[in-house]
Amino acid sequence: MDVKRTARRKMRRGAWIPLAFLLPHLLVFCCFNVFPILTGIFASFTKWTLGKAPIWVGLENYVTLLTDSQSMYYWQLRWGLQNTIQFVILCVPFRIVVPLSLALLLQTCYYLPSLLSLSVVMVSWLYMFDARSGIVNNLLGLGKVLWINTEPYNWIALILITVWWGSGSNLIIYQSALAGVSMELQEAARVDGANAFQRLIHVTLPSIRFPLQYTIITSVIAEFGIWGQPDMFNGGGPTLEVVNGINRQSNKMIMQYIAESGFGSSGVNAGIASSMALILGLIVFCVSLVQFKVMRRGENEEG
Amino acid sequence: MDDMLAACETFDFAIDKYHDACATLNYYNGKRYCVSLDFPTWGMYVNLALAEQYCPDVLDDDIVTWDEIKAVGASLKEQGVEDISVLACGRPRNDLLNSYLDFAGTYASQDGTTLALDKEATVEMLGVWKECYDAGYLWEEGDDGATSFAVEEAIFYTGGTWNVNAINEYGFEYRFIAPPQKDADDDVTVFGASHAFMTPVRAYTQEEQEAITAFMHYFYEHSIDWAQAGSIVASKETAQSEAYQALPQAFVANAYSIANPDYTYAQILFDVVDGLGWEVLYGRMTPEEFAQAWEKQTLEKIEAQ
Numbered sequence: 001m002d003v004k005r006t007a008r009r010k011m012r013r014g015a016w017i018p019l020a021f022l023l024p025h026l027l028v029f030c031c032f033n034v035f036p037i038l039t040g041i042f043a044s045f046t047k048w049t050l051g052k053a054p055i056w057v058g059l060e061n062y063v064t065l066l067t068d069s070q071s072m073y074y075w076q077l078r079w080g081l082q083n084t085i086q087f088v089i090l091c092v093p094f095r096i097v098v099p100l101s102l103a104l105l106l107q108t109c110y111y112l113p114s115l116l117s118l119s120v121v122m123v124s125w126l127y128m129f130d131a132r133s134g135i136v137n138n139l140l141g142l143g144k145v146l147w148i149n150t151e152p153y154n155w156i157a158l159i160l161i162t163v164w165w166g167s168g169s170n171l172i173i174y175q176s177a178l179a180g181v182s183m184e185l186q187e188a189a190r191v192d193g194a195n196a197f198q199r200l201i202h203v204t205l206p207s208i209r210f211p212l213q214y215t216i217i218t219s220v221i222a223e224f225g226i227w228g229q230p231d232m233f234n235g236g237g238p239t240l241e242v243v244n245g246i247n248r249q250s251n252k253m254i255m256q257y258i259a260e261s262g263f264g265s266s267g268v269n270a271g272i273a274s275s276m277a278l279i280l281g282l283i284v285f286c287v288s289l290v291q292f293k294v295m296r297r298g299e300n301e302e303g
Numbered sequence: 304m305d306d307m308l309a310a311c312e313t314f315d316f317a318i319d320k321y322h323d324a325c326a327t328l329n330y331y332n333g334k335r336y337c338v339s340l341d342f343p344t345w346g347m348y349v350n351l352a353l354a355e356q357y358c359p360d361v362l363d364d365d366i367v368t369w370d371e372i373k374a375v376g377a378s379l380k381e382q383g384v385e386d387i388s389v390l391a392c393g394r395p396r397n398d399l400l401n402s403y404l405d406f407a408g409t410y411a412s413q414d415g416t417t418l419a420l421d422k423e424a425t426v427e428m429l430g431v432w433k434e435c436y437d438a439g440y441l442w443e444e445g446d447d448g449a450t451s452f453a454v455e456e457a458i459f460y461t462g463g464t465w466n467v468n469a470i471n472e473y474g475f476e477y478r479f480i481a482p483p484q485k486d487a488d489d490d491v492t493v494f495g496a497s498h499a500f501m502t503p504v505r506a507y508t509q510e511e512q513e514a515i516t517a518f519m520h521y522f523y524e525h526s527i528d529w530a531q532a533g534s535i536v537a538s539k540e541t542a543q544s545e546a547y548q549a550l551p552q553a554f555v556a557n558a559y560s561i562a563n564p565d566y567t568y569a570q571i572l573f574d575v576v577d578g579l580g581w582e583v584l585y586g587r588m589t590p591e592e593f594a595q596a597w598e599k600q601t602l603e604k605i606e607a608q
Binding site for chain 2: 047072131132133144148240244245266268269272
């Protein structure tokens with residue numbers, strides 16, 4: 001009996017040690033993750049200009065965003081999400097295929113663009129895409145193509161820049177994953193008469209399935225958060241239509257509307273911005289969940 | 304700030320020692336709440352060689368009207384001059400706000416608290432811009448106004464006083480005057496703003512008050528450096544100096560009034576114009592849609608405050 005009690009006391013005495021190791025990280029995590037998330041959720045139910053105390057408005061922000069077609073925020077949410085989803089659909093395949101191709105064929109020097117800061121990247125590309133003096137039009141002899149403010153060129157340019165800039169991290173992952181693909185399997189496939197494409201589809205890609213899944217999910221999440229590139233490129237692009245006094249811009253993303261509402265130089269509306277952010281967060285969560293489930297199902301079926 | 308200025312024994316901050324615009328701008332509810340340093344102001348740069356060649360009479364009265372812009376544009380077309388535009392522009396926000404003030408006069412109620420946009424005047428103003436753009440007298444979409452002016456492909460270029468030093472580098476003779484006006488007979492007002500010294504509302508020790516007033520006094524007497532960096536100074540002492548009068552922006556300061564944003568939500572109003580940009584000129588929005596969007600978006604952002 002005494003032996004048991006002593007052992008329990010010893011365990012209790014030592015229980016704080018792992019907690020002590022975890023504590024610094026937990027504190028940082030709470031300060032910089034949990035607290036801002038909770039503040040954001042709270043703010044989404046308020047009218048808040050940041051300078052003054054928030055005023056509780058219940059579900060009013062969500063009602064405005066989801067039902068009030070006279071409000072500009074209603075349209076900003078729709079158009080912002082629409083543009084963002086369009087961007088994700090157009091950009092993510094390239095964010096996977098381009099680095100994978102580079103990893104299969106070329107060298108890691110293609111990681112270099114990822115080391116540049118966004119402002120350096122955007123200023124450089126802005127010069128290159130300049131209609132009159134830009135290298136793109138002049139080198140390709142395209143005349144005066146308005147890459148920055150005309151559809152579909154603005155979309156092509158944005159996707160090109162994003163893929164060029166953002167492929168490095170995926171490239172590194174694919175390179176290390178490809179290094180682990182079994183040479184025996186490749187050899188066996190070759191002996192069985194499989195050509196290079198068949199080996200890629202039936203041996204290489206299944207062998208790097210997990211890194212592929214990881215990069216697809218992280219790329220989708222990353223592109224849902226696109227903000228800096230369109231903001232610096234053309235501020236959201238040309239107007240496509242005007243509805244109820246609100247102009248719909250070609251490539252203005254949901255994050256731009258959130259940043260403008262939450263931290264713009266004028267008219268701060270942190271409550272609406274938080275509500276939009278929460279809706280975006282929920283959508284990203286659902287999309288990631290669906291992706292995860294689909295990929296898991298694929299694994300199970302194969303297994 | 305009234306009490307702090309009154310208590311200063313080393314310098315008299317009397318409002319008549321400052322630019323005339325300060326008489327209203329530095330006061331709120333009859334009390335002085337700031338001391339102006341300068342007025343970054345919008346205007347128009349003129350390439351004198353090109354003006355002499357293509358429109359020698361247009362600067363006679365120091366005012367360029369929209370009718371003159373159209374006449375010069377038509378004349379360039381007649382002469383078959385394709386590579387020179389009459390006017391290249393800087394930032395839509397400043398250009399359009401300057402024009403708006405010319406066409407409409409004001410954007411707020413007299414007490415500066417309520418938005419009072421004149422949509423008819425906005426439509427009329429945008430109509431004039433659009434007419435000139437469609438006729439090919441202005442820059443083309445995708446062109447950078449500053450570059451066009453720098454390579455002498457534009458006779459006029461709208462810009463701020465803060466562009467003065469960049470334009471000095473272009474290496475040709477120029478003047479700085481008011482942007483295009485609706486009517487040469489009207490008094491000219493240029494769109495500007497003021498950098499000003501303000502103090503947070505709290506009690507200040509004697510030592511702090513002396514340090515603050517000494518600092519503002521120093522700037523009053525040494526504003527010429529600030530002016531040379533590209534600004535219209537608030538200090539009348541500096542404004543009357545020879546060094547200041549030799550600067551290009553001195554003409555604008557002497558000849559025209561400066562309109563300062565005295566509307567509570569001016570920043571919101573201006574930012575919305577920035578967002579709408581030149582869309583009317585590029586045919587992606589009608590002047591009526593612009594006017595409606597400007598009012599609607601401004602009001603909704605104000606409502607959220």
